[in-house]
Each structure stands twice: as C-alpha cells, then as structure tokens.
Amino acid sequence: MKRFLSVCIICLFLSLPAGVLRADTPEEQGLSIALEAERRDDGFGDSTADMKMILKNRHGQESVRLIRIKTLEVKDDGDKSLSVFDTPRDVKGTAFLTFSHKQGDDDQWLYLPALKRVKRINSRNKSGSFMGSEFAYEDISSQESEKYTYKWIKNEPLNGVDCFIIERYPVDLKNSGYTRLLTWIDKDEYRVRKVEYYDRKKSLLKTLTLDGYQQYLGKYWRAHEMHMVNHQNGKSTVLLWTNQQFRQGLSELDFTQNSLKRVR
Template sequence: MKKSTYLGLMLICLTPTIHAQTDQEKGYAIQAETDHRDLGFGDSIHDAFMTLRNAQGEESIREFVIKTLEVKDDGDNELGIFYKPADVRGTAVLTFSHGLKPDDQWIYLPELKRVKRISSVNKSGPFVGSEFAFEDISSWELAKYNYRYLRDELLDGNDCFVVENIPNYEHSGYMRQIEWVDKTIYQPRKIEFYDRKNVLLKTLAFSDYHQHLDHYWRAGQLDMVNHQTGKNTTLLRKNYRFRIGLSDKDFSENALKNVQ
C-alpha cells in the first residue's frame, strides 16, 4: 500500500471520531473554557448584600465581605466576614475548596472568640438561612461535576450553550443542574437545580455582568428562587477589587481571629 493511500485511509477512519464529539465531551469542553477564561485573576474582594424573602414577602438582610484567593492546581480559598444582621456581626467563614476532595471549612464566632470546624458533609444546608446552599456559594471547580451538552438556546437575547452538570462530589443535595452558559462571555446566565428526587427545586439567574481587569466577568446580581417553598434570595455583589495582594496568610486561622 502506498504511503499516501494509507494516510488517506487513516484520515477517513479518524475524521468521524474527531467530529463526533460526544455530548459529554462537548459539555466538558464548554466548562473547561469557562474555567480557563477565569484563570489568573489572582485575588479579589467584594461586598455582598443578601435579601431573603419568604413566601409572605417578609424580608431579611445579610451583609458580608468576601475575600478570594486563587490557588494554583487546587480550589480557591475564601473568607466571608459578616456585618449584618447585627447579632452575627464579626462572624467569619473560612473555606479551602478542593475540587473533588472534601473542602476544609471553619467558622469564627466572635462572641467566644472561638474557631470551629464545619463538617464538609454539610453541602446542601442553607447558607445563613438563605435559598443558597453551601454548595451554591462555594467556589466552582471544573472537577466537581460531570458535564453533558444539551443544546444551543437563546436566553433573553443571549446566545447560550445549555449544559447539564451532574455533581461528582459527595453529599450534594442535587441530582443535576441545567446551566445556560453565555457563548460570548463564558459565564452562567441561569442554573436550574434538581433535587435528589429529580424535581426542580431552585432557579438561579445571573445578571448585571461587569468585566474586570479587561478580562474577568462577574455577575453583580444573583436571584435564587425556591420553587418548592416560594422563598427567594437576591444576592448583590458590589465593589469588586482585584489583585490587591492577598496571600495565604490572609486565609489563616490567625486571619480568621483578626477579622474584627
């Protein structure tokens, strides 16, 4: 067989496999691109304002500051410091995210000056009584989910990939999530959360996107609606500052004790 004929045959054989990217592969590729585009932000601080509303429309306010440190080849470090409500002022939560390995998490209680470990099993529990679960607010890592591309869809004028995310980590409260990833900015526009019984539990909408350092997109507003209880939570993220020179010392036990 001539060498060129051989190569030609090879190509014919290979081409279909190259093009027939499975939906899983395509889903992964989309989220890998999301992950890739967010690499290198270094560190950031932002203010967070949460409004919790119950089915009767009664409101409750949470105010906190989030400090984030990007960690190479591992999940991010995060420190949240509370300012409101007044009785939890000075309470802080320190989280070391680790992709598939369970996260390490501590809470600092200012009244007793006490640092307590939080069990990493507590993924699906509500964060400060809101409709956000701990797993919703912890840093997103590529390895945490298996992905499947579903379709392309226009959502409120934004061209999106629709991807199914299936939690890979233990103790998730979700069977799956359906995520609308904006094709232009590679950021979520909407996520639907399905509970362990595969019933639609919550919908999270992302809006008010701003680009920082001419590169990194951050949503200024997140709206979480719980379809089963009628409660909802709005999270406003303001005053983003990047690369302020935070280091692992700012995410130590000592830092936790010095928050206030």
C-alpha cells in the same frame, strides 16, 4: 481531506464554537465548555467584594445580611475564601474560612467572635442552607470543574443571547442536594446566565439567574445580581455585589485561622 472540510463546513454552519468542534460525545462537549469557562477565569489572583443578601419569604417579607468576601486563587486546587458577616447584628464578626478542593471535602473553619473561638466544621453536607437563604453551601462554594461531570444538551438563545445549555451532575452525589443542574452559558464570554437545580427526587427545586455582568482587568467577568427562586417553598434570595476589586495583594497569610481572629 474533502471529508474533513465538509465536517468543518457543517460545523461552521451550525456555528458550533471551536471548543465544541473537537469534542465528540455530548459529555465531552459539556466538559470542554466547562473547562473553557474555567480557563477564562484563570489568573485573577485575588479579589474582594461586598455582598448584600436579601431573603424574601412567601409573603414578601425581607431580611438583609451584609457579608464581605475575600478570595484567593490557588494554583492547581480550589480557591481559598474568607467571609465576614456584618449583619444580622447578633452574628456580626462571625467569619467563615474555606479552603475548597478539587477533590474531596472542602476544609472549613468558623470563627465565633464572642468566644474568640475558631472551630473546625464539617463541610460534607453540601446541601444545607447558607444563613437561612435559598443558596446552599454548594451553590456559593468555589465551582471547580472537577466537582461535576457534564453533558452538552443543546444550544439555544436566552433572552436574545446565544447560549450553550449543559447539564452538570455533582460528583459527590451522596452529599449533594441535587441530581442535575441545567446550566445556560453564553457563547460570547462563557458566563453562566441561568441555572436550574433539580433535587434528589429529580423535580425542579430552584432557578438561579445571573445579571449585571461587568468585566474587570479587561478579562474577568463578574455577575452583580443573582436571583435564586425556590419553586417548592416560594422563598427567594437575591445577592447584590458591590465594591468588587481585584489584585489587592492578598496572600496565603490573609487566609489562616489567625487571620480569622483579627478580621473586622
């Protein structure tokens, strides 16, 4: 008992969170942080949001894409999502339907409005650029905890906010563009604040910072600004989220191949 108490006191002294308390190895600590972050997002049901994607090249030239996104939470599996492009105009009305999965490849369909054609597409290559941006498909797809293994590194403040720093390793190493993702998660609300992506050669490829967190339904936090900087090619992409709404009454029927055809 004495020993238990002293462990507790030491832990408290180090102000380790409860989740980490129970864990032994750094791997278990990392996993429990990821699971806690995931648990806190459970039950959001469905959401809709508008996304403005600003692409910047080395010379500072910008181009903008407007995308509307609907998401449906799926019990015991990855989320379903539907993304519709409003600009650039030549791809207006183009839509992606994604059923993400905890295990295996996601299911993905593409709708080409000019042809009225729904096409099943290959989702195995996760490292490809999303619409010419610095975000890869694997960066914007549903971040299920099963898609990575974890390791707690240390605790350290980031811009004055106490954070856990954990490393995530893609389970599907063969098709991911990364070997590891160094991830800052704040201790208060388990929100991801920063991610460093290391490429297959293990050198730093990109840094993502997330800002403008707002809370919805008294529980769910969403970042409204995401800055992705590619250190190797000098390009960057900013995502600005607006009109974030929850519990719009979406159902499975809003995420079918037919719904792709009538999406506006």
